[in-house]
Amino acid sequence: MVRYKEYLEKMLSENRELFDEFDVIHSKYVLNQDKYQDEFNTIGKKVNEIISEYESRVCANTERGMYNRFSGNLADKFRNEIRKIYPMIDHIGIKSSKADQEGKTFFIKKLL
Numbered sequence: 001m002v003r004y005k006e007y008l009e010k011m012l013s014e015n016r017e018l019f020d021e022f023d024v025i026h027s028k029y030v031l032n033q034d035k036y037q038d039e040f041n042t043i044g045k046k047v048n049e050i051i052s053e054y055e056s057r058v059c060a061n062t063e064r065g066m067y068n069r070f071s072g073n074l075a076d077k078f079r080n081e082i083r084k085i086y087p088m089i090d091h092i093g094i095k096s097s098k099a100d101q102e103g104k105t106f107f108i109k110k111l112l
Contacts, residue, residue: 002077003058003074004058004074004077004078004081005081007054007057007058007078008054008078008081008082010054011050011051011054015050018043018046018047018050019047021043022043022044022047022086025039025040025043025044026040026086026088026089028040029088029091030087030088033091037094037095040088040091040092041092041093041094041095044089044091044092044093045092045093047089047092048092048093051079051082051089054078055075055078055079058074058075058078059074059075
């Protein structure tokens with residue numbers, strides 16, 4: 001198995017409780033983004049910290065020596081595997097203000 005996939009499985013198994021909780025809110029968020037945005041952001045912040053930690057571990061060995069140009073690609077592959085499981089992962093940190101939406105026909109969500 002490829003190293004970034006091994007680290008993905010290791011990350012999910014070592015943080016099972018957090019990712020089980022994130023599974024639930026991610027499923028709810030897919031169905032109703034406005035209603036669950038705040039809870040998604042709160043749990044997602046913790047998830048993003050774990051993902052960043054494991055992403056650093058995946059890339060740690062390739063950043064030394066002549067292979068350092070591959071670490072960016074490896075990080076992208078790792079993140080893409082996560083997106084396969086959690087397609088809305090990039091929506092963590094989006095701020096939705098209901099007061100701004102009233103009376104407007106066009107609204108853009110912003111990052112916190």
